Amino acid sequence: MKAAPLQSPSLEKFPGQGLRLSNLSFLGNGPYSITVIPGGCLGLTGKSGVGKTQLLRAVADVIPHDGECILNADVCSSVSPPIWRKMVAMLPAESFWWYDSVGAHFNGGLLDPEFKDLMERLGFSQDVMEWQVSRLSTGERQRLSLIRTLINRPRVLLLDEPTSALDKKMVAVVEEIVADIRFHRQISCIWVSHDRDQLFRVADTVCTVETTGLVKENRE
């Protein structure tokens, strides 16, 4: 069954704005069509292996795909991939680290006025910048990679199970940080999770990803 295109009811306030997926397809999945308004959050769930991560990767333009992603007036196919990926940032479930030291991954970000606040809220003191990446726990990597993504100031945030390695208290902190940033920067967000309760806390629209499209979920 092909799902109808979806959009948030408040979209009329933002004509032509936000992140729009238009007949996006990849690896035999799709087409997917939906709009996420500025400041909005789309929650995606679905069975393991259905293609949630690949959907985020298609939106981030890191895998081949058909159809379009449009961010405000920018059409993905007309924007160079590095520029698109700077605007549309994906936080993968398992973060990548290139250098031995944590601080080397943050260079200019240390001057970002929000850096110190994010570090404190996510439970780090400044000396973590001197640490070796090899000593980081899975949860520390997850929290630090969120900071690294946010200080690049993306206009769209694609979050792939961003709290999977965190305790309850830190899950709440991450949910609050993302909500604050969506509100203050008016960025659009897609949040992938197997935790349905979490998606109904953080997102204004929740959908199940099927191989043929998105199916809107209602809170029960």
Ligand SMILES: Nc1ncnc2c1ncn2[C@@H]1O[C@H](COP(=O)(O)OP(=O)(O)OP(=O)(O)O)[C@@H](O)[C@H]1O
């Ligand atoms: N390069 C590729 N070529 C073909 N198939 C791929 C490629 N990369 C991943 N896949 C397949 O695409 C499918 C979807 O993978 P994906 O990681 O998006 O699933 P998911 O819904 O995020 O699953 P999970 O909930 O387990 O994380 C999987 O069957 C995977 O094996």
